[in-house]
Amino acid sequence: MRKLVYYVGTTLDGFIAGPDGADPTGPNGFWPIPEDYVRHIVERYPETLPVQARAALSVTGEGTHFDTVLEGRRSYEIGLKAGVADAYPHLRHLVFSRTLTKSPAPAVELVADDPVDTVRKLKQEDGKDIWLVGGAELAGALYGEIDRLILKVAPLTAGAGIPLFSHKATFDPRSWRRTDCTMLDSGAVVLTYARTTAAVTPAIDG
Template sequence: MKKVILDLAVTLDGFIEGPNGETDWCIMDDDMDFDGFLSSVDTIFYGRVSYDMWGNYQPDENANQDEKSLWKTVHAKEKFVFSNQNRKDDNATFINSEISNKVNEIKQQSGKDIWLYGGASLIKTFIQLKLIDTYRISVHPIALGNGKPLFEDLQERIELKLLKTNVFKSGVVQLIYEPNK
């Protein structure tokens, strides 16, 4: 069965973006092997705002080849957008009801794992519905003081089991957890 993997950057003080939505603090080290992560998934779950911003993003012509290759790989994945809108889109399937049932149907399909891309509202929904199988959280060595927190309005505790820790040359520490069942 496919797993839903939340792969996300977070600041040391727990924010996934700054107060104005900024993510310019995110570090992409070559030793993070993001390409390896991308090769382990064949599906991406987006919220509508994140999809509209990044789901069809194309780097400009001055971007380096690595960035162009990264986005080509991302856009080759099957995309599902969770939204109240019921839009037609050639590049994604929109889901606007029965989230748990539809996610479980997708998880039953053959193939690789699923990247829960976000945004914050979708992540909060997946946390509340207990749909995340793996939390892959990369803690960046910066504190913002305010912004959008990762764990917002939790209705109950989430107990997690640490599976692995990766430390990168930039000081980013990646923590990989699964929920205690």
């Protein structure tokens, strides 16, 4: 069965963007993108590069991990405001929104249905894994459906901003097993965790 993978960049203190929700790696962003960080993505996860970056880096490979990307409306609109209606034309691209009524790009599928129901149906289909790109609201709504975490941890802190999961995530402690760790010379660490079935046992005082 296909897995839902939350593949996302995060600061050391757990933020994926600043308080304004803008792209932290953009022209006015606070998130540096070292050469080895880009090289790692090109070599391991080329399908997660947006169309502009793929063109600039001459990336044409379809990748081996994902064939579907899920995105929330706020995350999608970051690219839309920059003039990019479909950042991932090489993937099946689903955008979850109850306010957008017409897709700005023919290949972008707007989904107004419950994200959990939609993901459970997608998992039953044939294909590669499903990439949850963000943002925090969609990740919070899909918290219980995430099978794998791939965290690109940048060597910086933000202090405040958009967290990995929004308030929509219910309090539900889960155990994760580390399956991979890549340390880059620039300071970033790429951590991969698979969800385990073991329950988290609360600590006992005294």
